[in-house]
Amino acid sequence: MTGLKNDRLLRALLRQPVDRTPVWMMRQAGRYLPEYRASRAQAGSFMDLCTNPELACEVTLQPLRRYPMDAAILFSDILTIPDAMGLGLYFEEGEGPRFRKPVDSAADIEALAVVNSAQDLSYVMDAVRTIRRELNGSVPLIGFSGSPWTLATYMVEGGSSKDFRKVKAFAFNQPELMHQLLSVLADSVADYLRCQIEAGAQVVQIFDTWGGALGHAAYRDFSLSYMTRVISQLPRESEGRRVPVILFTKNGGQWLEAMVDSGADCLGLDWTTDLAGARRRVGTAVSLQGNMDPTMLYASPTRIREEVASVLAGFGQGSGHVFNLGHGVTPEVNPDHVGAFVEAVQELSPQYHENG
């Protein structure tokens, strides 16, 4: 038993009755909070913050001190696995992540081995254990990883990309080699998430940030199939409870039916997808997470509340909805607007669970 005081998230992910819709925010531990910026300055670089379990725990807990969130999410980066593979992750101020040694040849791929997360990413597991201890059963902890395809895009492009021409040309011209890379990544991601679960993660989310840049057939071949492979390798129970898996493909709203077959318990939706339509399409196969436009947090608290009401009405009556943004909260958001957002979910959602 987990002895969780608030298990709304776990229950909603498994479509079990809840008193209100649980809520958390992607990137809830982040730059929009002044206390985060202070911890970041204290740590040094972004990776110094990720690799320091005490500080990673501190920033993970910061949003929970301000807002009644129904979950904590491990503070880390999606690119820890390629970093552990020796590619040399670094961040330039104002730029996205970059790798010192991108994957550039067949020999580079041959040289990659499945990451032993317990050993090579022990700082992440230390952070998970520290956070669990400090949470003390208040809310569940979500672990996460980037999807194999998403990791591959950064590894081959050497950083962020506008059109992914390098990694796509590679996938189109040398599919066997790309499948070899994705296989190593999938087994690494599976081991990484398994270790996070063993260290105390009670939910895991796979962030497929760039699967939606692929065509529909390429998405299935190069992204979805490897997320399915990851999920098939995960322990699905820990501490006597099921460990739900959330699959979030940004820009993947056209492919929900295919994603259902991945074995995920929940599909994350970005804000372009009509939640009511999504619920009809997936039926009772999975729960849904999302999906307010994160830029709505730049609107007034009154407008934010209207939008929360609209999203809640979109899903409608019953359990199976986890409220979230459709992507991460952005750095310039006013923290008071986040407060208005969370409060609106808390106040407006109970009416959808009265027969629960």
Next chain:
Amino acid sequence: MTGLKNDRLLRALLRQPVDRTPVWMMRQAGRYLPEYRASRAQAGSFMDLCTNPELACEVTLQPLRRYPMDAAILFSDILTIPDAMGLGLYFEEGEGPRFRKPVDSAADIEALAVVNSAQDLSYVMDAVRTIRRELNGSVPLIGFSGSPWTLATYMVEGGSSKDFRKVKAFAFNQPELMHQLLSVLADSVADYLRCQIEAGAQVVQIFDTWGGALGHAAYRDFSLSYMTRVISQLPRESEGRRVPVILFTKNGGQWLEAMVDSGADCLGLDWTTDLAGARRRVGTAVSLQGNMDPTMLYASPTRIREEVASVLAGFGQGSGHVFNLGHGVTPEVNPDHVGAFVEAVQELSPQYHENG
């Protein structure tokens, strides 16, 4: 009568029988062609090229000299209307378009008037007439405009944007003012396209590049409804033939059913949408244009040919498909690969029209 020698495009857009699937490419007159780069250097700035009817005609015709395209598309920019409104369009090398005087207040919006295209954008109409004369009936000429919402994003953000927070916050917080801006833009776009048709454009396409950044409800309110307003004002016949309208919302694959009601004859699809599924969804209401991933042009000619075969098979038997990329061709593409692409469509598509 137009006396068109090749009217495949017009016929396919209206779902009339053709001998093979017509093909053209968004941005087919562009930087991937060395002769384009030469004309660009000759002109001076990008806007110097757009505003010079002879040079605009020259670059419009360049791809047709290399490839057996089934259409020419006017060479111009999507932001000519806000430029004509006095916002001062300019381009920084390596950056996107920018405005010297972005729309920043209610007063800025109050000051905007519907553009008189015949007068203020006469250089565009001169280019259309010049191109029609030079085409001499070989293939039809496509005119175009940015969608009202897409124009508004650049006008409010002052240029390109990653998350459109400024224009979205404006739309969320002051919807009446945004509707006022979009109304002026819609009427300007309608007048602009009408003038292009009167000058000789035989098809028009509305480029809704950023409608897909909106949520599903906001898309309907702020983008689709204004494209519908534009289409309702267009002359639908010229030179004795129907002037088909193509509506292309990038990232709009989830909303095809709603787009059908816009009055467009054809919907453009990006590469994330399954063409077979799209055809089932729209039925016989509209034709479809697209949708090969433009990065496929970085793959080998053999792989490109396979992909063309797959897209053709996706649409299947019969007319109603215009082959295109799912977005514009990019500057670093090898012109020989474009040749392989067009040749593949020519060679592989007749089998889908044998009972036509």
